Amino acid sequence: MWRCCYAETQSMKGLILNCLGRKEEAYEHVKRGLRNDLRSHVCWHVYGLLQRSDRKYDEAIKCYRNALKWDRDNLQILRDLSLLQIQMRDLEGYRDTRYQLLVLRPAQRASWIGYAMAYHLLKDYDMALKVLEEYRKTQTVKPFDYEHSEMLLYQNMVMREAGMTEEALKHLDNYDAQLVDRITVKEVKAKLLVELGRTEEATKIYWELLDRNPANWESYHGLEDSIKPATPEERLEIYTLAAEKYPQALVPKRLSLNFTAATPEERLEIYTLAAEKYPQALVPKRLSLNFTADDVFREHLDKFLRRMLHKGVPPLFVILRPLYKDHEKAKIIEDVINGYAESLKECELFDKNDDAEKESPTTLLWTYYFLAQHYDVIGQTKQALEYINVALEHTLTLIELFVVKARIYKHAGNIHEAVRCLDEAQSLDTADRYINSKCAKYMLRANMVKEAEEMCAKFTREGVSAMENLNEMQCMWFQTECATAYHRMGKYGEALKKCQEIERHFSEIIEDQFDFHTYCMRKMTLRAYVGLLRLEDVLRQHPFYYKAARLAIQIYTHLYDHPITDSDDTQQADQENLSESELKKLRNKRRKKAKQEALRLEKQRQEESRREAQKAKNPDAELDGPKEEELVPDKLAKTEDPLGEAVKFLKPLQLLAPDRIETHLLAYEIYSRKGKLLLMLQSVKRSYAIDKTHPQLHLCLAKFLHTVMTKQEETLPEPVSSVLKKELEMMSGGMSPLSLNTAFIARYPRSLPHQFAGGRVMYFLDPSLQDQAVDMATKIDNDTEGVTLNLCIDILESLRRGDFGKCDTVACDFKERCHELYPYALAFSTPIDNNTPDLKAKANNIDNADSANILLNGTEP
Known part of the structure; x- marks a missing residue:
């Protein structure tokens, strides 16, 4: 005892x-x-x-x-x-x-x-x-009794999920007096009535809901569904009646424009009537541009643009942006807006022949503002910069102009000039957090991590470093951009640290649900509790997690191919072969590195002492969960099992993002390095099911087919060999890798992405065909399709990386051709071409030539 x-x-x-x-x-x-x-x-x-x-x-x-x-x-x-x-x-x-x-x-x-x-x-x-x-x-x-009401509504929810529509409706009727949440009761009952075909009763309930809230879009959509013969005339009658009943409500006026009449003429008649009935409404005037064409489109566009430019609406271009999918409409927009610019500049009127009051000077300003965005979207950077510069000469203090100028430079490939523009915009209004965050994001895109941290420090908690505070606030947009910047700079440990921090954020969100298991049961918020459980099950579908996981996998596979070792030992061994000047440079480099390491350790010690002091003041602050292991960049970059770490990020993607082809292509890259043939087959097969024309899939399939044929010569086990043979015949048609690649190249003769992939496969299968493969991957003519700035950068990096063997001359020639296509892109310019003096000064102060090249050109050499 x-x-x-x-x-x-x-x-x-x-x-x-x-x-x-x-x-x-x-x-x-x-x-x-x-x-x-x-x-x-x-x-x-x-x-x-x-x-x-x-x-x-x-x-x-x-x-x-x-x-x-x-x-x-x-x-x-x-x-x-x-x-x-x-x-x-x-x-x-x-x-x-x-x-x-x-x-x-x-x-x-x-x-x-x-x-x-x-x-x-x-x-x-x-x-x-x-x-x-x-x-x-x-x-x-x-x-x-609210809690009893919630229990009944939860019971009804179970009935509906079980497909018991009639029973669920009867349940609501029987216990109607005990249900407190009247809005939910009416919405659920109306949906059930529509499913059962009792549309008249559903219509009555939806009208009751609109009496309570005439701005509820869902009620209008439900009202449309409740009309059995849903003809355009009957639907227009509904919305006309609603607009008369609720004269202050905008929703019935807006939703009346959604339905489709039989012909464009009938639709135009409806929108014209709506525009006359609601002269202040923007929606009918805008939606009529979706289906009109030629002279009719020009006429309605003219009325729309004049009003919007006169009022000075900054998001005008965003409103019209969907119309640019039609090249003819984009051309008409260009003609009309250019006519405005000439006439406003000459006589301050939209048209010289108009007999109207003169427009204010700001109308011309907003016209230039629109033209700059127009030319940026259609890829004419020079004209876009000309118009935005004219607008800035007109009004130098308008922040929107600097934002658009920064966006133009970003699209053109000159991120450093974009940062300069946004920094100037931010200086005009230092209290604007949106501009502050936008500027920090552009700085990260330019690999200016320290400057971005200082920019964000203006809105973070005092006494704590901005990087730490942003991590505490789970500011994942900053951390994903920061990780990508570190990756571009070759600081793989720092990039992995940010990816791991994002992973921990999602783990913390999942752990936080533990507090709600007893709370929701006690408070009877059962429907919300079930929704929470289902959300947590798919939490890692979020784009932030996908970006971080994809980047982490790419870094780990790179570290597997090129593991980081302590280069100092090698340099020590080779000192005897170095000249006096080279030895001096080496000693200076080591001294500088030692100084940076000492500063880092001192900063780390200060941070730890601050945490200890804070913990002493509040001893219960650290007791909520286990103490997380400190993320040390060097340790992360020198992991002993990079592929195992990559698989940890891959598993959630395979489970929650199986419909994205990138998931399975990343899986192939991991399993190909592990030598897992069946898992490689699984990844290729899943990618093939999503998009069998994807260029990257062709590269993986050809390499995998080549690997299998090589392995079969080494006598694979019979079950594995039979499965591989059967599945690969379905995807490759029984062709050899060389024949498959030849057919692929012939199938897409004008597509640069496909030709690039085909050229890489050609060199991989037969290095003696280097010249032909390089010509194929770098050929850009007037009829070449799929040419983009990012693709050209990828091709240039591939040439420099050695995917086509040693071809420095070809890389230089391709860079010059791309510089002609994208003259503002830093990736294709030389330091002499760069016209940013402050960047040159920073580059001159950098000892490492590779880092200087990254700063000036935005890419690794």
């Missing part, structure tokens, strides 16, 4: 020490208690609590199960176990645990609700409804 009490006392002491942050001592005492009494449910429970605090949920579940062996009816252990099971989505185990809790505490509401929800999540709707119904029978109804 004494031994048992002593063991539990030791465990409780360990629990207290854990709450004080002394984890090592805590584990020591808890393990000592377990050694003294392995049959104590208290010791096992405490050990599970410690594991849970360190987020080792699987281990904690094992501890709880061991505790239940010695006290199977312990409510607290069962509750803790159920929380971990729903957190880990062990739904079957969660169901069994909730059943035990229901048996032990049938009078508690959470016992019934938790048990029913377990069946709901398992999609056993019938059993979930039976449990909820049995619980409902035990309840006494109170007036305006």
Whole structure:
């Protein structure tokens, strides 16, 4: 007896020490208690609590199960176990645990609700409804009981997910008096009536919803669905009636323009009528431009542009941007707006023959502003810069002009000049956080990480470095851009650190749901709780995570091919062969590197001391979760298993983003380095199912086919060989890699992306065809399709990287050709061509020639 009490006392002491942050001592005492009494449910429970605090949920579940062996009816252990099971989505185990809790505490509401929800999540709707119904029978109804109302609405939600439409509608009618959320009741009932074909009743409910909120778009869409013969005339009648009933509401006026009449003439008649009826409305005037053409389009465009330019609407170009998909309409827009510019400059009128009041000088300013964006979109950078410069001469203090000028330079490939423009815009209004963030983003695109951090520091917490504060705030747009900048600069450790920080943000968001399991059950917010669980299951579909994961995989595969080693030892060994001047440069470089390392360590020590001081002031701040391992860039870059780290980022993408071809192409790059033939086949097959014409897929398929043919000569196992042969015949048509590549090149003779991929495969299969492969990959004529700035940069980098062997002369020639196509792009210019003096000065102060080239040209040599 004494031994048992002593063991539990030791465990409780360990629990207290854990709450004080002394984890090592805590584990020591808890393990000592377990050694003294392995049959104590208290010791096992405490050990599970410690594991849970360190987020080792699987281990904690094992501890709880061991505790239940010695006290199977312990409510607290069962509750803790159920929380971990729903957190880990062990739904079957969660169901069994909730059943035990229901048996032990049938009078508690959470016992019934938790048990029913377990069946709901398992999609056993019938059993979930039976449990909820049995619980409902035990309840006494109170007036305006919100929690009981939520339980009924949750029950109705289960019915609808089970496809029980009639039963769900009947359920709403039976318990209508007990439902407090009247808006939700009406919306759900209307949708159910539409599904059942009872459109007249649904229409009545939607009108009631519009009486309450005439600006609700969903109600109008539902009203459209509730009309059985949905002819344009009947739908127009609905919206006309709604506009008369709610004269101040904009939604019926806007939605009346969505439906399609039989012919463009009929549609134009509707929009003309709407424009006359609502003279201040913008939507009918704009939407009429979508389907009109030629002279009719010009006439309506003229009226629209005159009004918007007269009022000075900055997003005018954004409003008209969708029309640029039609080249004829883009040409008409150009003719009309150029006519305005000439006439306004000459006589301050839109048309010289107009008998109207003269326009204000700002009208000409907004015309130049529109023209600059127009020429930027159609790729005529020179004209775009001319018009934006004229606009700046007109009004030098308009921030929007600097933003557009920066965007023009960015699209042209001169990110440094874009940064200069945005920096000037930011200086005009230092309190504008949007301009501040935009400027920081452009700085990161220009690899100016330190400057971007200083820019963001204007809006971050004082006393903390901007980088750390942005990490605390989970500012992932900054971290993704920062990681990409470090990657371009070759600082792979720093880039991986940012990717790992983004990964931790998503892990923290998933961990934070732990606090809601008991809260939502207690507050009966059941529908929102189910929505939360389903959101957390697909959280890593977010674009921020995809960008970070893709970049991390690319870096890890690069590190596998080119592992980072300590080059100082090699340099030490070769010092005997260096001249005096080279030795002096080497010593200066090492001295500078040592100084930078000392500064970094000093900064790290100061940061740690600040954290310790903050922790001393608030000792409970660090006890919410386990202390994360510090992310050291050098350690991340020198990982022993880069492919294993890459797979950790790949798995969520394969699970949650399987419809993106990049996911499977990245998987192929990893598994090809691992030599996993069947996984390589899986990646190629999934990519083929998404887009079999993708250039990068052709490169992977040809290489894989070549690898398999080489391996077969080494006698693959029969099952593996048969599977590979069968699947590859379906994708390649039984052709050899060389024949497959020849057919691919012939299929896309004018597409530069496909010719580039075909040229890479040609050189890979037969290096003696280097000249032909290079000519194919770099051929740009007037009829070549798919030519973009980014693609040309990729081709130039590929030539420099050696994907086509040694071809420095060809790379120089291709660079000159691209410079003619994109004269403002820094990637194709030489330092002499660059007209940015401050960048030259920065480049001259850099010892490393590669870093200077990155700063000036935006690419690695």
